[in-house]
Amino acid sequence: MKRDQFYLPNGIIYLDGNSLGPVPKAAAARVQQAVTDEWGEQLITAWNKAGWFHQPRDLGNRLAPIIGAQNGSVVIGDTLSIKVYQALAAGLNLRPERTVILTDSGNFPTDLYMAEGLIKVIDRDIELKVVLPEEVGKHLDETVAVMMLTQVDYRTGRLHDMAELTKKAHEVGAVALWDLAHSAGALPVDLEACHPEFAVGCTYKYLNAGPGAPAFIYTRPDLADKAEPALSGWMGHNKPFSFERTYTPSPSVERMRVGTPPVLQMAALSAALDIWEDVSLHDIRAKSIELSELFIAEVEKRCPEFLLISPRDSALRGSQVSFAFEHGYPVIQALIADGVIGDFREPNVMRFGFTPLYIEREDVLNAVCILEKIMREKSWQQEQFSKRSEVT
């Protein structure tokens, strides 16, 4: 769909855009411009002249349509972990009498860790209840302050029904917080219709904004002036440059800003968002399903050792496909050595992301051929592939 707008190295089939998207071709020049023309020439005055100060809001508004959010409801900054903390703290604050954060075992660990950390700081008797993904609905009751879920399971690709679960949460008076790390840019998300209180996500996966790109946070417009930001930094102050001694939060979602925004990363994000201007998320979804179905069918035909652990029904799956295999780690290493980049997640999961902006049917077919060859030749049994490195 937009392959010509990305740089993809020769001979590489990149099935890991669900972890880190590739470089938009325009990003290098945009970042360079931020370094030389803005920082270099304008120095401190670029905060006004180059619009740095308002980037978190402006880029938030450009990202908003991708997740079905209203103008003025999204702000960019920090990391996803930080934004989870803010949203969760704000959610608990909206339900001071309740005692449970409900989440599931498919949530990304950092969301659970941030919740753990917050509970320790808070000194309020809060339970982090981790249930099976399919049992979240059953555990929603009037003890639940916040239902905190990642829509797409990072390990299996299992997709939650955001509309349905948010509705159920609201029926029992719980606040809904969605982590869209593996949804934003992967499938249509309609925050306005689903009406959760908070959503957060990152921009370095399907949105292709680069390593360590900033996160985003959505606050439902009716809560924009009520949600307590918890991390009440000066950039979220109503008048940051008045340097008042006490904190008065911005009346908008900008209260969720904390410190100085990462301008160079913002430049890359800006280039990445350009690509989305005329993309239909429904087209993305259709192609994502087509590629994923093709991959599943071909892998099951040619590599019977692998067990599909993603939902077979595409309606219940995000834009990645995972197979379990006892020797998944060396197989992924051998694949990478042969130019097919997927990744591995403990204990035995081989993950493959299908990112329709730049992946085609041909890539999928070629990737499966190489996978089949590796399994047939058993090249993954070579010593060089068996040692686990720290980051995979």
Next chain:
Amino acid sequence: MKRDQFYLPNGIIYLDGNSLGPVPKAAAARVQQAVTDEWGEQLITAWNKAGWFHQPRDLGNRLAPIIGAQNGSVVIGDTLSIKVYQALAAGLNLRPERTVILTDSGNFPTDLYMAEGLIKVIDRDIELKVVLPEEVGKHLDETVAVMMLTQVDYRTGRLHDMAELTKKAHEVGAVALWDLAHSAGALPVDLEACHPEFAVGCTYKYLNAGPGAPAFIYTRPDLADKAEPALSGWMGHNKPFSFERTYTPSPSVERMRVGTPPVLQMAALSAALDIWEDVSLHDIRAKSIELSELFIAEVEKRCPEFLLISPRDSALRGSQVSFAFEHGYPVIQALIADGVIGDFREPNVMRFGFTPLYIEREDVLNAVCILEKIMREKSWQQEQFSKRSEVT
């Protein structure tokens, strides 16, 4: 001292490096390399191959000597506001029975705001006690859990005696937390000798790492495995890639890491730190005092309307000089229009930073000439300079 290593626009005298340092010449290429060679060519594998994962620790170790910190005691990440929150939360946690955070009215507002936010979240009966800078010592008593101070006052340049106040804090059993935003790279700091529990700072001022460059946090080595990180993100986990369901902090200062590090900003920081490799902070301090004294003497001689609000004694001053003037805002605007960049802080403060790496005596003399001319010609009274913009 290192002027040839920076890009400074033609015709500009830059006296605002205390707010945002200029571009190190090597930064553009370094950032470009991160975009094209690392992100572009290596994609997800750069987390290992290009060393991205360990940058927060590796760059922390390179920054450590600048603040007199031990190897392994500093980690890079997030923003200063976030790091203040972590250090403060950890400090309070070390003194659970105490009820006061002691700070001064010269502290940068975001430090106060973050403390406010933390106190609200914490739900423990904590008072944020804001006293006059010269009275901090007097208010240190056994109610104080954490003494949280910025060493150099952002508005006046007043310099606290870190050794003396830390000693006093320890005598009453308080934890000492120093914000080095205006100290790191501006003057010699000796964390190892002063022995505070925590220190934090930013890298975009005197360290020249660029707009939105990440912050740093120092944890005293004996507390590295005891300090509660509060913002317990996956990158601070002992085994982040084991994806365990519960949080086990790293036994080192790396527990203060939170989310995915901003790789492009890290590249700029790396180029910026190269410049410091063979710089003596004592030479920096000597030259900073020389430049500041010259500026004060010349301004007082030629612009008698201005009132020095920085300490006159250079031993009590950081590397900036501030004058108060009722019409400070339009004067600064007129100065900027004439190529001398200083900045303005409410209500009437004109700030000038003296950054010996790239500022010389000649710059100081020229800047004062232009200032004198503006005051004589009253060009600051022109309409165009009187309107306040958002960011100054």
